[in-house]
Amino acid sequence: MSSPRILVVDDEADLRELLEITLLKMGLDVDSAATLGEARALLARHAYALVLTDMRLPDGLGLELVREVTAAYKCTPIAVVTAYGSAENAVVALKAGAFDYVTKPVVLEDLRIMVRSALRLSEPVQEPAAQQASQGSRLIGESPAMQSLRAQIARLARSNAPISITGESGSGKELAAREIHAQSTRAAKPFVAVNCGAIPETLMEAEFFGYRKGAFTGAAEEREGFFQAANGGTLMLDEVADLPLPMQVKLLRAIQERRVRKIGATSEEAVDVRIISATHQDLARCVETGTFRQDLFYRLNVIELRLPPLRERIEDLPLLCEAILARLSAPGLKVSLGPGVLEALGEYPFPGNVRELENVLERALAFSDDGVIEVGDLSLKAARPAGPAPQPGQGTVAPAPPPSLAPDDAPLPSNLPDYLTQVERDIIVRALTQTQFNRAQAAALLGISVRQLRYQIQKLGIQAPEG
Numbered sequence: 416m417s418s419p420r421i422l423v424v425d426d427e428a429d430l431r432e433l434l435e436i437t438l439l440k441m442g443l444d445v446d447s448a449a450t451l452g453e454a455r456a457l458l459a460r461h462a463y464a465l466v467l468t469d470m471r472l473p474d475g476l477g478l479e480l481v482r483e484v485t486a487a488y489k490c491t492p493i494a495v496v497t498a499y500g501s502a503e504n505a506v507v508a509l510k511a512g513a514f515d516y517v518t519k520p521v522v523l524e525d526l527r528i529m530v531r532s533a534l535r536l537s538e539p540v541q542e543p544a545a546q547q548a549s550q551g552s553r554l555i556g557e558s559p560a561m562q563s564l565r566a567q568i569a570r571l572a573r574s575n576a577p578i579s580i581t582g583e584s585g586s587g588k589e590l591a592a593r594e595i596h597a598q599s600t601r602a603a604k605p606f607v608a609v610n611c612g613a614i615p616e617t618l619m620e621a622e623f624f625g626y627r628k629g630a631f632t633g634a635a636e637e638r639e640g641f642f643q644a645a646n647g648g649t650l651m652l653d654e655v656a657d658l659p660l661p662m663q664v665k666l667l668r669a670i671q672e673r674r675v676r677k678i679g680a681t682s683e684e685a686v687d688v689r690i691i692s693a694t695h696q697d698l699a700r701c702v703e704t705g706t707f708r709q710d711l712f713y714r715l716n717v718i719e720l721r722l723p724p725l726r727e728r729i730e731d732l733p734l735l736c737e738a739i740l741a742r743l744s745a746p747g748l749k750v751s752l753g754p755g756v757l758e759a760l761g762e763y764p765f766p767g768n769v770r771e772l773e774n775v776l777e778r779a780l781a782f783s784d785d786g787v788i789e790v791g792d793l794s795l796k797a798a799r800p801a802g803p804a805p806q807p808g809q810g811t812v813a814p815a816p817p818p819s820l821a822p823d824d825a826p827l828p829s830n831l832p833d834y835l836t837q838v839e840r841d842i843i844v845r846a847l848t849q850t851q852f853n854r855a856q857a858a859a860l861l862g863i864s865v866r867q868l869r870y871q872i873q874k875l876g877i878q879a880p881e882g
């Protein structure tokens with residue numbers, strides 16, 4: 416069997432030679448071109464498993480080649496070699512469809528990692544991806560919005576470019592990220608999802624990058640961080656807008672250098688991780704208000720994937736209900752929807768999206784008789800104008816006057832801190848119950864951030880219902 420063939424396009428003879436030798440040593444066949452013209456001629460004659468091009472060539476820009484190869488040779492990944500520190504070039508190339516990039520001076524280890532990753536694209540489909548394909552997409556829905564989302568996911572799964580997923584709470588951001596991973600050549604490696612808003616600030620560095628034994632009091636054993644755990648796979652940074660600024664600097668560095676240093680370690684280690692970030696906040700707005708770094712935003716937001724809210728694809732309701740009920744109902748029990756139920760659901764704006772639909776159906780199922788859900792079982796909240804759930808600080812709801820906690824003649828509490836803790840607990844439980852345990856909405860109702868709410872939930876030991 417012949418070896419995979421790689422095309423190297425670079426006018427600098429020294430660098431071209433270094434690339435050629437490295438690739439030959441990896442057991443690959445190599446063709447070289449010094450200009451765009453030569454590259455085009457070779458591409459017309461041979462099928463390549465990877466094209467590796469410099470950005471500046473005597474007769475034009477590597478970017479032109481990226482666009483041409485992406486359009487005309489869809490099965491051929493193309494990667495670019497960019498000058499160190501020129502994040503802009505790398506991002507522009509990724510946006511144009513480049514599979515990945517390496518920076519000059521080329522670190523051979525990074526080059527090999529990138530090449531191996533590209534070569535996996537032309538290998539027969541691996542086990543988990545094959546299973547995934549035969550099971551079909553886990554993202555249910557046949558609306559035009561969902562069909563277009565699935566097509567985008569299939570395309571994005573063939574690249575290493577960072578993706579930023581936006582969408583309201585419960586709209587399926589994590590599910591979409593899992594799908595991209597499952598369809599990618601990384602499917603056999605871990606998918607690690609991290610909720611950036613749930614990690615105490617003081618532990619963040621240790622959680623992300625790991626630590627050596629004895630690095631600080633309590634570091635009894637060496638530990639891997641999220642980056643090492645996701646090596647070869649995908650790291651999903653959920654609620655990325657919640658990252659504190661000092662951690663944003665460290666994260667940017669890790670993403671740029673593709674290297675991390677454990678706390679207490681003297682050297683860095685290379686990590687090959689695809690980053691997918693997600694948030695229900697407007698990150699561009701966070702940059703404007705100074706809570707999110709522009710350079711990190713630029714790095715994470717290379718390709719944007721927007722998840723439509725459920726109310727924009729309400730035609731998917733029947734399929735979603737069917738799949739959710741099949742999952743929720745006892746084996747052998749067929750649950751159906753009574754007359755008018757789909758219509759009633761269709762009129763509801765679903766601020767909590769598919770997660771809220773799951774909760775509504777779960778509760779309705781508990782109230783229903785004989786496996787038939789009736790309109791009366793739905794207990795939908797009073798409809799409010801369509802739109803996302805209000806987020807903390809948006810001020811869409813006029814603040815209520817502070818309630819009088821106890822009438823003037825009520826006995827005074829014998830232990831004020833305990834009493835206040837109980838009041839706080841009751842209020843948080845009420846907000847969570849009202850929002851079917853949707854933390855973003857509960858936080859919005861109470862005018863606090865999701866991070867504060869999570870902290871209080873943890874501190875007060877409030878348990879979410881199972882499931």
Ligand SMILES: Nc1ncnc2c1ncn2[C@@H]1O[C@H](COP(=O)(O)OP(=O)(O)OP(=O)(O)O)[C@@H](O)[C@H]1O
Pocket residue numbers: 553554555556582583584585586587588589590591653695769770773
């Ligand atoms: N298109 C879909 N098909 C089937 N299930 C879906 C779909 N979209 C979302 N879900 C389900 O809805 C629930 C919420 O999805 P997910 O956690 O991916 O949302 P999210 O946008 O990441 O939420 P959050 O912003 O709160 O983190 C999950 O149980 C998921 O399986």
